[in-house]
Amino acid sequence: MLAAAWIGIRGFLAVNELQAAVPLAKAAQKQIVAGDAAAAQRAADELAGHAASAASLTGDPIWRGAEVLPLVGPNLEVVRVVSASVDRIARDAVVPLAASAGAVDLAAFAPSGGAVDLQPMIDLQAPVHEARVAFDTASLALDGVADAPVIAPLVDARDELTRMVEETGGTVTGFDNAVRLLPPMLGADGPRDTLLLFQNNAELRSLGGVPGALALVHADGGTVTMTQQSAASEFPVYRPTVIDLPIETRALWGDNTASYMQDVNFTPQFPLAATIAREMWNRKFGTEVQAVVAVDPVMLSYLLRATGPVTISTGDQLTSENAVQFLLRDVYARYPVSQQDAIFAEVATAVFTTLASGGADPAALVEALAQAGSERRILIWNADVEEQAVLAGTTIAGGLPESTADEQAFGVYLNDMTGSKMDPYLDVQIGAGTVTCRNDGLPNYDIVVKLTNTAPADAATSLPTYVTGGGEYGTPPGSIATSVHVYSAQGTYNLGVLLNDEPTGYHPTSDSGYTLSKVVSTLAPGESAEYRFGFLGGSAGEKHTLIESTPLAYTPETLGVALSCESPLR
Structure with a gap:
């Protein structure tokens, strides 16, 4: 009887602590993104106090022992797991990120004057990765009690926390990938060359569209320049193929996948398509790039939300509203074939130049990149095995x-x-x-x-x-x-x-x-x-x-x- 009373009182107190903690977690998240360091730290510290109390109240041996009891046991286990998960997220994710909130300034991640300051990203690598591990651990623990037969209020609390962990954890994972990958890709460890493939959705390929235009981007210490452009039609037909294709790929798509630049993305596996495009560029221009990035006109339209309109030499002004219509339909109706590739290249250069000069709204830029990534409109492959491993399983990796x-x-x-x-x-x-x-x-x-x-x-x-x-x-x-x-x-x-x-x-x-x-x-x-x-x-x-x-x-x-x-x- 005394043990039951002990558990009941502690359970009541723990639930109160959790009810106070969840709103604080949401508030801290908003303040961290906004870069409001003082407010984020206050919310994080208060959250940590409530979460630690809930975990302490539900972690003693008497509580653990009661978890084996029929009917009541699963309820006690869920309360303990939820409390421990909130505590882990508060201690290892929210508090460290709140301490770094002053560095989470989106403007610091946008180019300015042709360069990106890489140090803020590097400084965030450790706390962001710790936060990712915390969310992954909490997610795994919550999965373990996802089907536990518990009373309705606990079902609601468990499911609400699970949704928050999934949503926020996904954001933290993407952020972790970004701060780990962007510095080396932008030349933090030395000069890097990246091949851009502009996929044209007017002529479909598995990964998006025919890669009509290409560009070489050189990065060194955060300074980024577009140094060379070409059209896929300017590449020769490579016989024999530039790489030995897997037997199944040859049976499905034919040798053209590794013979024509326009056909490299018939395969739905971007790492394979990128490897082929990289070798073709190397054979034509003698430059072995370290990464390949594919984008499409829809992504360019998202970027135009951040940069504002751009005007090209034909007098056409492209906006986020008309860019897709112009690039996928109007160009073919209004301009001769001989001019179309040059227009695509000029549009890409105009958007890139505006971004590199710092003429973009940082928040809108991050939003544009996130949306394009979720829709598989930007794909990234790195020749470096460790960097490629970071991308594994993400939408931007372009895997099956x-x-x-x-x-x-x-x-x-x-x-x-x-x-x-x-x-x-x-x-x-x-x-x-x-x-x-x-x-x-x-x-x-x-x-x-x-x-x-x-x-x-x-x-x-x-x-x-x-x-x-x-x-x-x-x-x-x-x-x-x-x-x-x-x-x-x-x-x-x-x-x-x-x-x-x-x-x-x-x-x-x-x-x-x-x-x-x-x-x-x-x-x-x-x-x-x-x-x-x-x-x-x-x-x-x-x-x-x-x-x-x-x-x-x-x-x-x-x-x-x-x-x-x-x-x-x-």
């Missing part, structure tokens, strides 16, 4: 989708097969669903990809031949031919593909151990095709589905997917 114990990840990759710039007229909708129909509990997953050609009915004559392709590769002018590759997870099985609810031919194969299915769609103006890709899970139990897809000129609409055990794919 990674499933977890709770999530089934799929990849939907689109490639232009028209040989044209028709893809701004390709409307894409994607959805996923799951159902279990088998006695062994293996789940069925359906990935639905709906494609529509939105080009005008007279596209064959009203659009320039350079846009339609002119039928040069066998696709009628105005039509859009697209290859669709849907990657499932390792250990899953192909079950076929439906086209508009009827079985259709497809190519089942694999890549790097991933199961995948491929179809090729050809659509005349106004036509639609809905493909349903079926896969059987490799282990019992349904998982939440995630889809990574080729970045388009817009965000594709998400389809609602209803599944039935009566489907031909079962």
Whole structure:
């Protein structure tokens, strides 16, 4: 009886401490980002006091011993784990970051006068990494009690803290990666050369779009200059290929992936595409770069929110609102082919020059880069193995989708097969669903990809031949031919593909151990095709589905997917 009273009183006090701690954690987070060192330190110290008290109240041997009791035990365990997690985050994440809040000045991370002051980033490496470890540890602990049968108030508290840890922890992880990678990439340890690939979403490739324009960026001690530019069309065809391609890559995409600069990103694996592009640049110009970065016009439009409008020699003014329309449609309608590459290069130079000179709003710049990274519109590969390891598993690494114990990840990759710039007229909708129909509990997953050609009915004559392709590769002018590759997870099985609810031919194969299915769609103006890709899970139990897809000129609409055990794919 005395032990029960002891636990009850301490539990009541611990809950009060936690209720006081969570608002302080949110306040400290905002103040740290704002660089308000004094306010952040006050909130952090107060948070640490409440969190330490909660952890102390729930960590004694009597409490631990009671956790084995039926019914009440899981509740006590959750209170202890939540208290310990808040304490760990407060002690090892919030307090150290608050102490460094004065250095978290976004303006310090933006270029000024052609250079970036690298020291603030270097000074933040230790506290930010400690904070990342704290959030990772808390996340792991909370995962361990995610399904514990507890009373409703504890469910709400546990789930609220879990969401906060996931959201804030993801931000801290991204920040940790940035302060570790940016200094060496910007020349903190000596001169660095980086190859920029500007992907053009008007002609799709798995990783975004055809790399029409390229540039060499030289960094030394934080000083950054764009030293050389070229067009993909200026590169020769390399026979034999510049690297020996994996057998599966050759079977899927052909030797052109390592022979034509325009085709290096047919593969959805950016580290492979970057390695190929790096070798091609080296063979043509004799410079072996240390990193490759890919961006697209949509990312440039995000950067223009930070820089403001830029004007190029044609008199065109590009803004965040019109840049995508101009670069992916207007250029082809208004300027000859011979001038288009020069315009792309000039736009890239104008945005880069404005950024390097310090003419950008720091907060808007960070927001633009974060959004582009989450949408896979900026991809980074480093030749240095240790630096590349930092990127592993992030969206900017451009790897194949990674499933977890709770999530089934799929990849939907689109490639232009028209040989044209028709893809701004390709409307894409994607959805996923799951159902279990088998006695062994293996789940069925359906990935639905709906494609529509939105080009005008007279596209064959009203659009320039350079846009339609002119039928040069066998696709009628105005039509859009697209290859669709849907990657499932390792250990899953192909079950076929439906086209508009009827079985259709497809190519089942694999890549790097991933199961995948491929179809090729050809659509005349106004036509639609809905493909349903079926896969059987490799282990019992349904998982939440995630889809990574080729970045388009817009965000594709998400389809609602209803599944039935009566489907031909079962």
